[in-house]
Amino acid sequence: MGKSRVGRAVVAGVRGLQLSIVSLAGGIIYFVLSVLSICFILLGIGIFTTPVVLTGLRKHANLRRVQAGEWSGVHIPIPYRPFPPNMKTGVRGQAQRCSLMLKDPATWRDLQWLLADMTAGYVIALLAALLAPLYPVYGWVLALGVWKPIHEAGGGEWYGFIHVQSQTDANYAALLGTVLLVVGLFTAPALVRAHFLLARGMIAPTAAMRERELALRVDHLTETRHDAVDTSAAELRRIERDLHDGAQARLVAMGMDLGTIEALIEKNPAKAKEMIARARQNSGEALTELRDLVRGIHPPVLAERGLGDAVKAVALRLPVDIEVDVELPGRAEAPVEAAAYFAVSEVLTNVVKHAAADRVWVDVHHAEGMLRIAVTDNGKGGARVGTGSGLSGIERRLGTFDGVLAVSSPVGGPTMVTMEIPCELS
Structure with a gap:
């Protein structure tokens, strides 16, 4: 048995202990809060509390998805339906958000997963913790004489199914600990993986x-x-x-x-x-x-020097102080670059015409297979998609490439327009 196997078993035991605590405590908390909040919808209170609780539940589930990928290589896709871009605000917005989350099948699968996670998931994670080297070593510690002061103090120490009241019982505990150590070295990482496989079966998107x-x-x-x-x-x-x-x-x-x-x-x-x-x-x-x-x-500078320099060229022609930050290790395909260029140009034109801003920041970078562009200004705000500002046309242009547009523009500013287009760089 190499050190690497022992190390993996120890890590799996620590992770199993963490998962067992989170599964039991988190499962009880989120399940109870979710059920109560949904019941309170009839009283009107749940309209405000349910989105908050379900958002916390989704973060709880997404954390488990991240741990599944990082700890055991188990990929669990995120199945939640995206919210529409033009969400309402105020009480109507809360009601719309609550309705959309309750109509999402993934919400109810999360609640079912909580029940499985606080029972079967908890047991599997706890087994991984018990079979790790730390607990088997305790059996040997008892056999070295630690059982005696515990017994004399009136404590009835149990190790697994063995009630340790004598040196013979302590020796049996050491033997059981040895068996658990051997079994744990081979099974503790597998048990942690089994915990995540159970989660994947519950919260991954179904075929439907x-x-x-x-x-x-x-x-x-x-x-x-x-x-x-x-x-x-x-x-x-x-x-x-x-x-x-x-x-x-x-x-x-x-x-x-x-x-x-x-x-x-x-x-x-x-x-x-x-x-x-x-x-x-x-x-x-x-x-x-x-x-x-x-x-x-198709601007020549775009074809010759790429999206970054083309955006900088647009910025130089506009009568506003514009700071452009570009971090692109390569170039996207020409149609994607053109769509991004004209989208940024339209946004900057809108800023000049409508925002009354004197400073604009443009950030262009590529990460995780997405071309991300953020245009922020210190203008008066109030921009909305579909209000004749040209943002609807930008949204349609990006949609051709499966891209998305998000606008954050409270009255009084600042305004941030974020664009994302899935693509790979050459």
Whole structure:
């Protein structure tokens, strides 16, 4: 038996002891509070207490999920349904939150898990603690004479199922401790893993929940795809209109001027020279409009230098003090970069137009497979998705890539707009 096996058994025993305490105490506390709070909904009090208690229960379950992955390599997915982005506030918001949490099947599975965790889960974790080297060693300690002062003091010491009242009983306790030590070295880590496997069977998403989540995801992607098609069509119409009314009109006028110049160049050189200067001005303006149009389709700096520098270039053009912090070890795919770039541009434009802010902070980084962008300003606040601020369009743009938008903007500020897009960097 190597030191590594003994070490793993000791660690498993300590973890088993911790899990047994948390399973019993946490299970009783959260189960009782949850049941009472749900019953109090009839009195009106539960509308306010139930979301708080169930949020605590979810944190309790999520901690067990984290421990399962870190301690035993058991992955337990999180099954909770996300809240809608436009949650109500005040009493109506509390009622909506309470209703959504109670309608979530994962909530009731958590309550069932509490019952299993404080019974079977507690026993399994306690066995892991008892079979760890610490408790078997106590059997040897009793055999070394510690049993005698305990017995003389009137204490009836029990070791497992052995009532230690003599040296012979203490020797049996040492023998039992040896057996427990051998068994624990091989089974204590497995028992801790069994505890987490029991939890996974109770609080992991069921097949029906996964199917429903997949159906919702398909519906969401279908909706965002339609939005993307509509947006693309509108963008094409805008490009066509800009070309027709802008650069094309200037080029037609320049062609007509060149025809007139050809006729006047010998008869009226001065007039021809004046028209040449105007044609040169029209060509420059047409070129500027074409560059602006191309920048609106896909900015060259984005294609050449990536999202970070493109966002910094946008910040430099705006009349607000903007601090940009970029931490990207690589580049995302071009469509993702474009979506993120135009989303940030739209948010910054909204800040300039509506927020009355003089400082803006932009943070762009990538972590855990997500491109995360946060835009914070010290303006007047009050921004909401769906209030004509352009945030709804940003949400649809991000939704095409299964991204999400979150807005925190209390009246008086500050405002934080957070965007997340799942992607990998090259």
